[in-house]
Amino acid sequence: MENYLWKIDKEKINRTNLAKYSDFIKKNYNINPENDFDKIWRWSIDNPKFFWKSIWDFTKVKGYQGKNLLRESSIFFKNRFFPEAKLNYAENLLVKNNDELSIIFKSENGYKNYFSWKDLNLRVEEISRWMKENGVKKGDRIAAYMPNIPETVIAYISTATLGGIWSSCSPDFGTAGVIDRFSQISPKILFIGDKYYYNGKKINVIERLPEILKKVPSIKKVVIVAYPGTAIEKVTKIKIESYDWKELINKKNNNKIKYELLNFNDPLAILYSSGTTGKPKCICHGGGGVLLQHNKELQIHSDIRDNDRVFYFTTCGWMMWNWLVGALSSGATILLFDGYPMYKKDDLLFEFASEEKISLFGISAKYVDTLNNKGVIPKNNYDLSSLRTICSTGSPLSREGFKYIYNNIKKDLHLSSISGGTDIISCFVLGNLFQPVYEGEIQNRGLGMDVDIFDEKGSSVRNTKGELVCKKPFPSMPIKFWNDEGDKKYKSAYFEKYSNIWHHGDFAKITNKGGFVIFGRSDTTLNPGGVRLGTAEIYSVVEKFEEIEESIVIGQSWKNDIRIILFVVLNSGYSLNDTIKEKIKKAIRFDASPRHVPEKIISISEIPKTKNGKLVELAVKQSIEGESIKNLEALANPDSLMQFKNIKELNE
Numbered sequence: 001m002e003n004y005l006w007k008i009d010k011e012k013i014n015r016t017n018l019a020k021y022s023d024f025i026k027k028n029y030n031i032n033p034e035n036d037f038d039k040i041w042r043w044s045i046d047n048p049k050f051f052w053k054s055i056w057d058f059t060k061v062k063g064y065q066g067k068n069l070l071r072e073s074s075i076f077f078k079n080r081f082f083p084e085a086k087l088n089y090a091e092n093l094l095v096k097n098n099d100e101l102s103i104i105f106k107s108e109n110g111y112k113n114y115f116s117w118k119d120l121n122l123r124v125e126e127i128s129r130w131m132k133e134n135g136v137k138k139g140d141r142i143a144a145y146m147p148n149i150p151e152t153v154i155a156y157i158s159t160a161t162l163g164g165i166w167s168s169c170s171p172d173f174g175t176a177g178v179i180d181r182f183s184q185i186s187p188k189i190l191f192i193g194d195k196y197y198y199n200g201k202k203i204n205v206i207e208r209l210p211e212i213l214k215k216v217p218s219i220k221k222v223v224i225v226a227y228p229g230t231a232i233e234k235v236t237k238i239k240i241e242s243y244d245w246k247e248l249i250n251k252k253n254n255n256k257i258k259y260e261l262l263n264f265n266d267p268l269a270i271l272y273s274s275g276t277t278g279k280p281k282c283i284c285h286g287g288g289g290v291l292l293q294h295n296k297e298l299q300i301h302s303d304i305r306d307n308d309r310v311f312y313f314t315t316c317g318w319m320m321w322n323w324l325v326g327a328l329s330s331g332a333t334i335l336l337f338d339g340y341p342m343y344k345k346d347d348l349l350f351e352f353a354s355e356e357k358i359s360l361f362g363i364s365a366k367y368v369d370t371l372n373n374k375g376v377i378p379k380n381n382y383d384l385s386s387l388r389t390i391c392s393t394g395s396p397l398s399r400e401g402f403k404y405i406y407n408n409i410k411k412d413l414h415l416s417s418i419s420g421g422t423d424i425i426s427c428f429v430l431g432n433l434f435q436p437v438y439e440g441e442i443q444n445r446g447l448g449m450d451v452d453i454f455d456e457k458g459s460s461v462r463n464t465k466g467e468l469v470c471k472k473p474f475p476s477m478p479i480k481f482w483n484d485e486g487d488k489k490y491k492s493a494y495f496e497k498y499s500n501i502w503h504h505g506d507f508a509k510i511t512n513k514g515g516f517v518i519f520g521r522s523d524t525t526l527n528p529g530g531v532r533l534g535t536a537e538i539y540s541v542v543e544k545f546e547e548i549e550e551s552i553v554i555g556q557s558w559k560n561d562i563r564i565i566l567f568v569v570l571n572s573g574y575s576l577n578d579t580i581k582e583k584i585k586k587a588i589r590f591d592a593s594p595r596h597v598p599e600k601i602i603s604i605s606e607i608p609k610t611k612n613g614k615l616v617e618l619a620v621k622q623s624i625e626g627e628s629i630k631n632l633e634a635l636a637n638p639d640s641l642m643q644f645k646n647i648k649e650l651n652e
Contacts, residue, residue, distance in 0.1 A: 004436030005406050006413065016433045017299050024058050037434040037444060038514065044447045045472065051448050052081055052292060052475060059295035059329070063087025076500045077490060079473035082288055085264035089287035090124070090160035093328040094257070097121045100307065101333045103150045104356055108197055108339025108348070111229040115150055120157075123249060125257045127158035130248045134221055136188060138163030138260055141270070143187035143219070144316065145169050145178055145205065145212070147196040148338040151225045151245060152316050153325055155191045160268060160287065163260035167270040167282075170317030171196045175208045176591035177537060179215040180279045181272050185482055186218035193225050194233040199340040206233045213238060223248065264288030265479050271319055271422045273493075280537075281489055282482035285425050289475035293426040294326030296447060301430050302360055302389055302416060306331035312362030312391070313341055313349060319422045320362065320393065332359075341367065346376045350409075354382035361387055364394035365417075366528075366561050368401040377408045389414045393427075395527055396518045398560040399440035417442045419518045421504065423494070426476045428468065428504065429516045441515030448474055453510050458498050465509050465519060470502040477502075520562065526555040528562045528595060535617065537592045538566065542584060547574040552607050553598070554621040556650060565650065566598035567620070569607055576603040600649055606640040620644055 013019055013035065022033040022040060029050060033040045044051040049069040056065060066084025073079050096102070096117040103115040115123075136142065142159045146152040146168060159166045167185055169178050171193055182190075190213075194206040206224065213219055225245040226232035232244060268287035272280040298304040310327040311334075314320040327334050335356060341349050353361050371378075378384065387410055392401070397417045405415050416431030419442060428451050431443045445451040450472040455461050481489045497503040507519035526533040535553040542551045549569045555562040566584070570576060581601045588597050608616045622629045623644040635641075 004438050005402060006411075006415065007436040008414070008433050013433065017303050017305065018301075018433050021054075021058055021300050025054055028054065028057075035434055037432045041445060041447055045450045048448065048472060048474075055292050055296050055300075055448070056082075059292075059299055061087065061291065061295070062092050074500075076473055076495065076502065077477055077487070079477075080265055081292075081473075081475040082264040085288060086261045087264065087288060087291070088161065088163075088259035088262055089268050089291055090157045090257075091259045092291055093157055093160075093325070094121055094124065095329060095331050102328065103153060103334055103336065104309070105150050105228060105336045105338070106352055107228060107337075108199070108341075108343040113150060113228050120154065121257065123154045124158050124161065125255055126249045127154055128161040128257060129255070131158060131164070131189065132162055132258075134189070136162050136164050138262070138266070139165065140189075141165045141167060141185045141187040142189050142191070143167050143169075143182045143185070143216075144191040145171060145173075146191055146193045146225065146316055147171050147227065148314065148316050148321065148336050149193065149225070149228055150336065151228075152191070152193075153334070153336070155223075156269075156325060161257055161259050163262050163266065165267045165270060165284075167272075168316045168321075170315035170593075171203070171205045172198070172315070172595070173317060173593045174589070174591045175211050176540070177593055178208075178212060180537070181282070182212070182216045182219075184279060184282050185270055187216070188218065189221050189223065190216075190219045191223045191225060193227060194235075195227050195230070197227070197339050199343055204233060206235055210236055210238060213240060262287060264475075267479060269322065269425075270482055271322075271425060273422050281493065282484075283423060283478045284480045284482055285476065286479045289477065289479075290322065290326070290425055291329065293424075293474075293476040294323055295329055297323070297418075297427055297430060298327050298332075299330050300447065301427075301432055302391065303414070303433055304330045304332050304360060308332040308359040309335055309357055309386070310360045310362075311335035311337070311353065311356075311358045313337060313364065313367065314362070319420075319425045322425055324362070327360075342370075346371070346374050347378050347381060350378035350382050350384070353387060354384060357386035359386060360389040360391060362391040362393070365392050365397040365401055366395060368392060368397060368404060369560050371408075372400060372404040379409055384410050387413065389416055389431075391416045391418055391431075393418045393420075395561055396520060397440075401560070402437075402439045419506070419508075419516070420446075423478065423504070424474070424476050428470060429508075429518070438511075438513060438515060441511055441513065441517060443515055445516070451516075453508055454498060454501075454503075458501075462510050463512055465507055467497070468504045468506040468508040468518075469498060470504070520557065521555070526553070526562065526564055528555065528564055533564075533596055538564075538588060538596055538598070541588050541591045542566070542568070544587075545580075545584065547571060547580055548584075550607050552617060552620060554617050554624065556599075556621070557625055558599075563599040564596070565624075566601045567604045567607070567644075568601060569605065570603060576601065602647065602649055604643055606637060606643070608638070608640045609636050624650060 064086040071080040071083040102117045102120040105113040142164045222242040265286040267284045271283045310332045312324040418427045418430040420427035429442045453466040455466045549571045551568045556565050623641045
């Protein structure tokens with residue numbers, strides 16, 4: 001058997017939450033797990049009702065559980081866990097009201113801000129009271145166009161106290177991307193950060209506000225938030241009521257927060273997933289399912305305990321931001337960083353980890369590869385004695401990434417490579433402390449997640465690349481897509497490939513040791529740096545250029561990551577030059593986001609299409625990467641794929 005990279009010391013096992021959970025189910029259910037993770041996982045799959053009840057009880061969820069634990073349905077996504085339950089997500093996050101720290105914030109320039117639990121409770125009380133006074137009630141949508149700062153967390157929790165539905169975009173999204181998202185959900189109030197900083201550059205956001213208000217007329221009030229440590233930017237006169245965040249706080253009104261009692265499956269947040277056509281899909285997540293999943297993943301899989309310090313490098317437009325905020329439910333301190341993670345020094349985030357004694361350090365595989373390529377050795381410069389866990393997600397962590405972490409960051413460390421998605425606001429596969437960490441492998445399936453790998457025919461396969469699926473329902477399934485009559489988009493997104501089985505759209509395999517290797521997207525969704533993007537937002541920009549007849553976008557596997565490649569067919573009389581390339585990139589950066597900007601723009605003569613005129617992005621990607629192309633007979637012009645072979649620019 002291949003040597004493992006790390007295994008927990010025996011004397012530490014019994015102090016873990018996983019061991020305590022093992023004892024808990026041994027005491028309360030007819031099972032003897034014997035500190036065997038596979039046994040616990042099997043029990044969780046065979047007994048879903050009692051497993052999720054055990055998570056509720058073990059993690060001490062506040063609320064009324066109800067007697068009926070699962071309302072079953074023959075339709076996968078119609079199954080409903082805890083249909084009688086009543087709870088409030090915010091109440092389950094605000095587990096303390098003392099002088100211990102709840103939030104620590106740091107910007108790229110070193111500015112810091114600290115919030116105690118008393119501070120957090122007071123701010124939530126102030127903001128939720130203001131929202132209620134301004135007509136916010138259960139089911140109202142609240143939008144945020146905000147950087148990763150404490151005010152964003154406060155606004156999120158405040159929304160949840162009232163039963164409002166939260167939805168956020170990162171400020172690096174362009175105006176068009178924000179409008180495409182928020183216009184679909186008709187928010188009542190918008191929280192907007194006036195600016196943000198990235199690699200020393202100040203980016204003004206507030207100047208985008210008039211266009212957003214024009215295109216999203218449902219917004220009736222705006223709250224403007226100055227970036228921490230700075231004066232608020234001048235605001236262009238707008239026609240609706242606007243407030244400075246500072247006007248809403250410091251009321252010193254210590255009234256107890258009033259929590260709206262909600263159903264387990266009432267919506268908490270809307271997240272977005274993009275595709276190849278149309279506007280981003282609005283994925284609606286229920287508060288109870290999010291709470292249970294995050295409690296399970298943070299406390300049992302990641303061993304987060306009271307007063308631990310949890311950090312994830314994320315924006316508030318990514319589901320890992322919601323995951324990070326969820327750590328408050330464990331009594332942990334959450335740490336926020338906003339800006340460029342290598343501003344003025346390559347190991348800036350490890351300086352943060354050392355200064356604030358971070359317990360769990362969450363990063364992307366791309367960030368690990370960048371550290372490796374730059375030869376950064378954090379263990380030589382910082383005290384990382386408090387660091388117990390590193391989580392890596394977004395894109396697959398390479399074997400080299402695994403070795404880099406243990407050789408250059410810390411030897412005695414639980415490396416938890418994890419993978420899931422916006423669609424489930426959580427993970428399908430992740431780590432645990434009962435099993436060793438092997439190079440290049442995710443340790444296990446999540447408890448309660450009946451994950452498998454299928455071939456094209458829907459047969460389960462082992463040690464073979466196939467499609468990642470989930471065979472049984474789970475609480476953090478989306479409760480619906482917003483404005484999705486007859487659940488058409490929902491069914492199309494996850495259940496078209498295999499009947500009544502969740503198909504996630506990732507290529508993966510189960511190893512002989514029972515671990516997982518994720519290979520990336522099996523569909524045409526782009527995933528650069530681990531951020532899931534749809535091609536539709538790029539097409540909507542490119543199609544406006546008079547120089548371009550049509551285009552096709554793919555994600556090319558490159559140096560343990562994905563880079564975006566845009567192929568264009570030019571109209572007669574034009575040739576692709578640097579000026580046109582820069583125009584395209586600038587427009588995509590402004591209207592979509594910097595993440596959408598293609599690494600390369602390449603001129604081709606013809607776009608491959610199906611006989612009914614659809615683009616075949618996956619076939620182009622397969623052609624570039626030398627993979628076999630299925631369904632060639634469905635193409636109207638199969639010969640056009642030949643032009644993608646051996647393109648010099650794609651090897652540079």
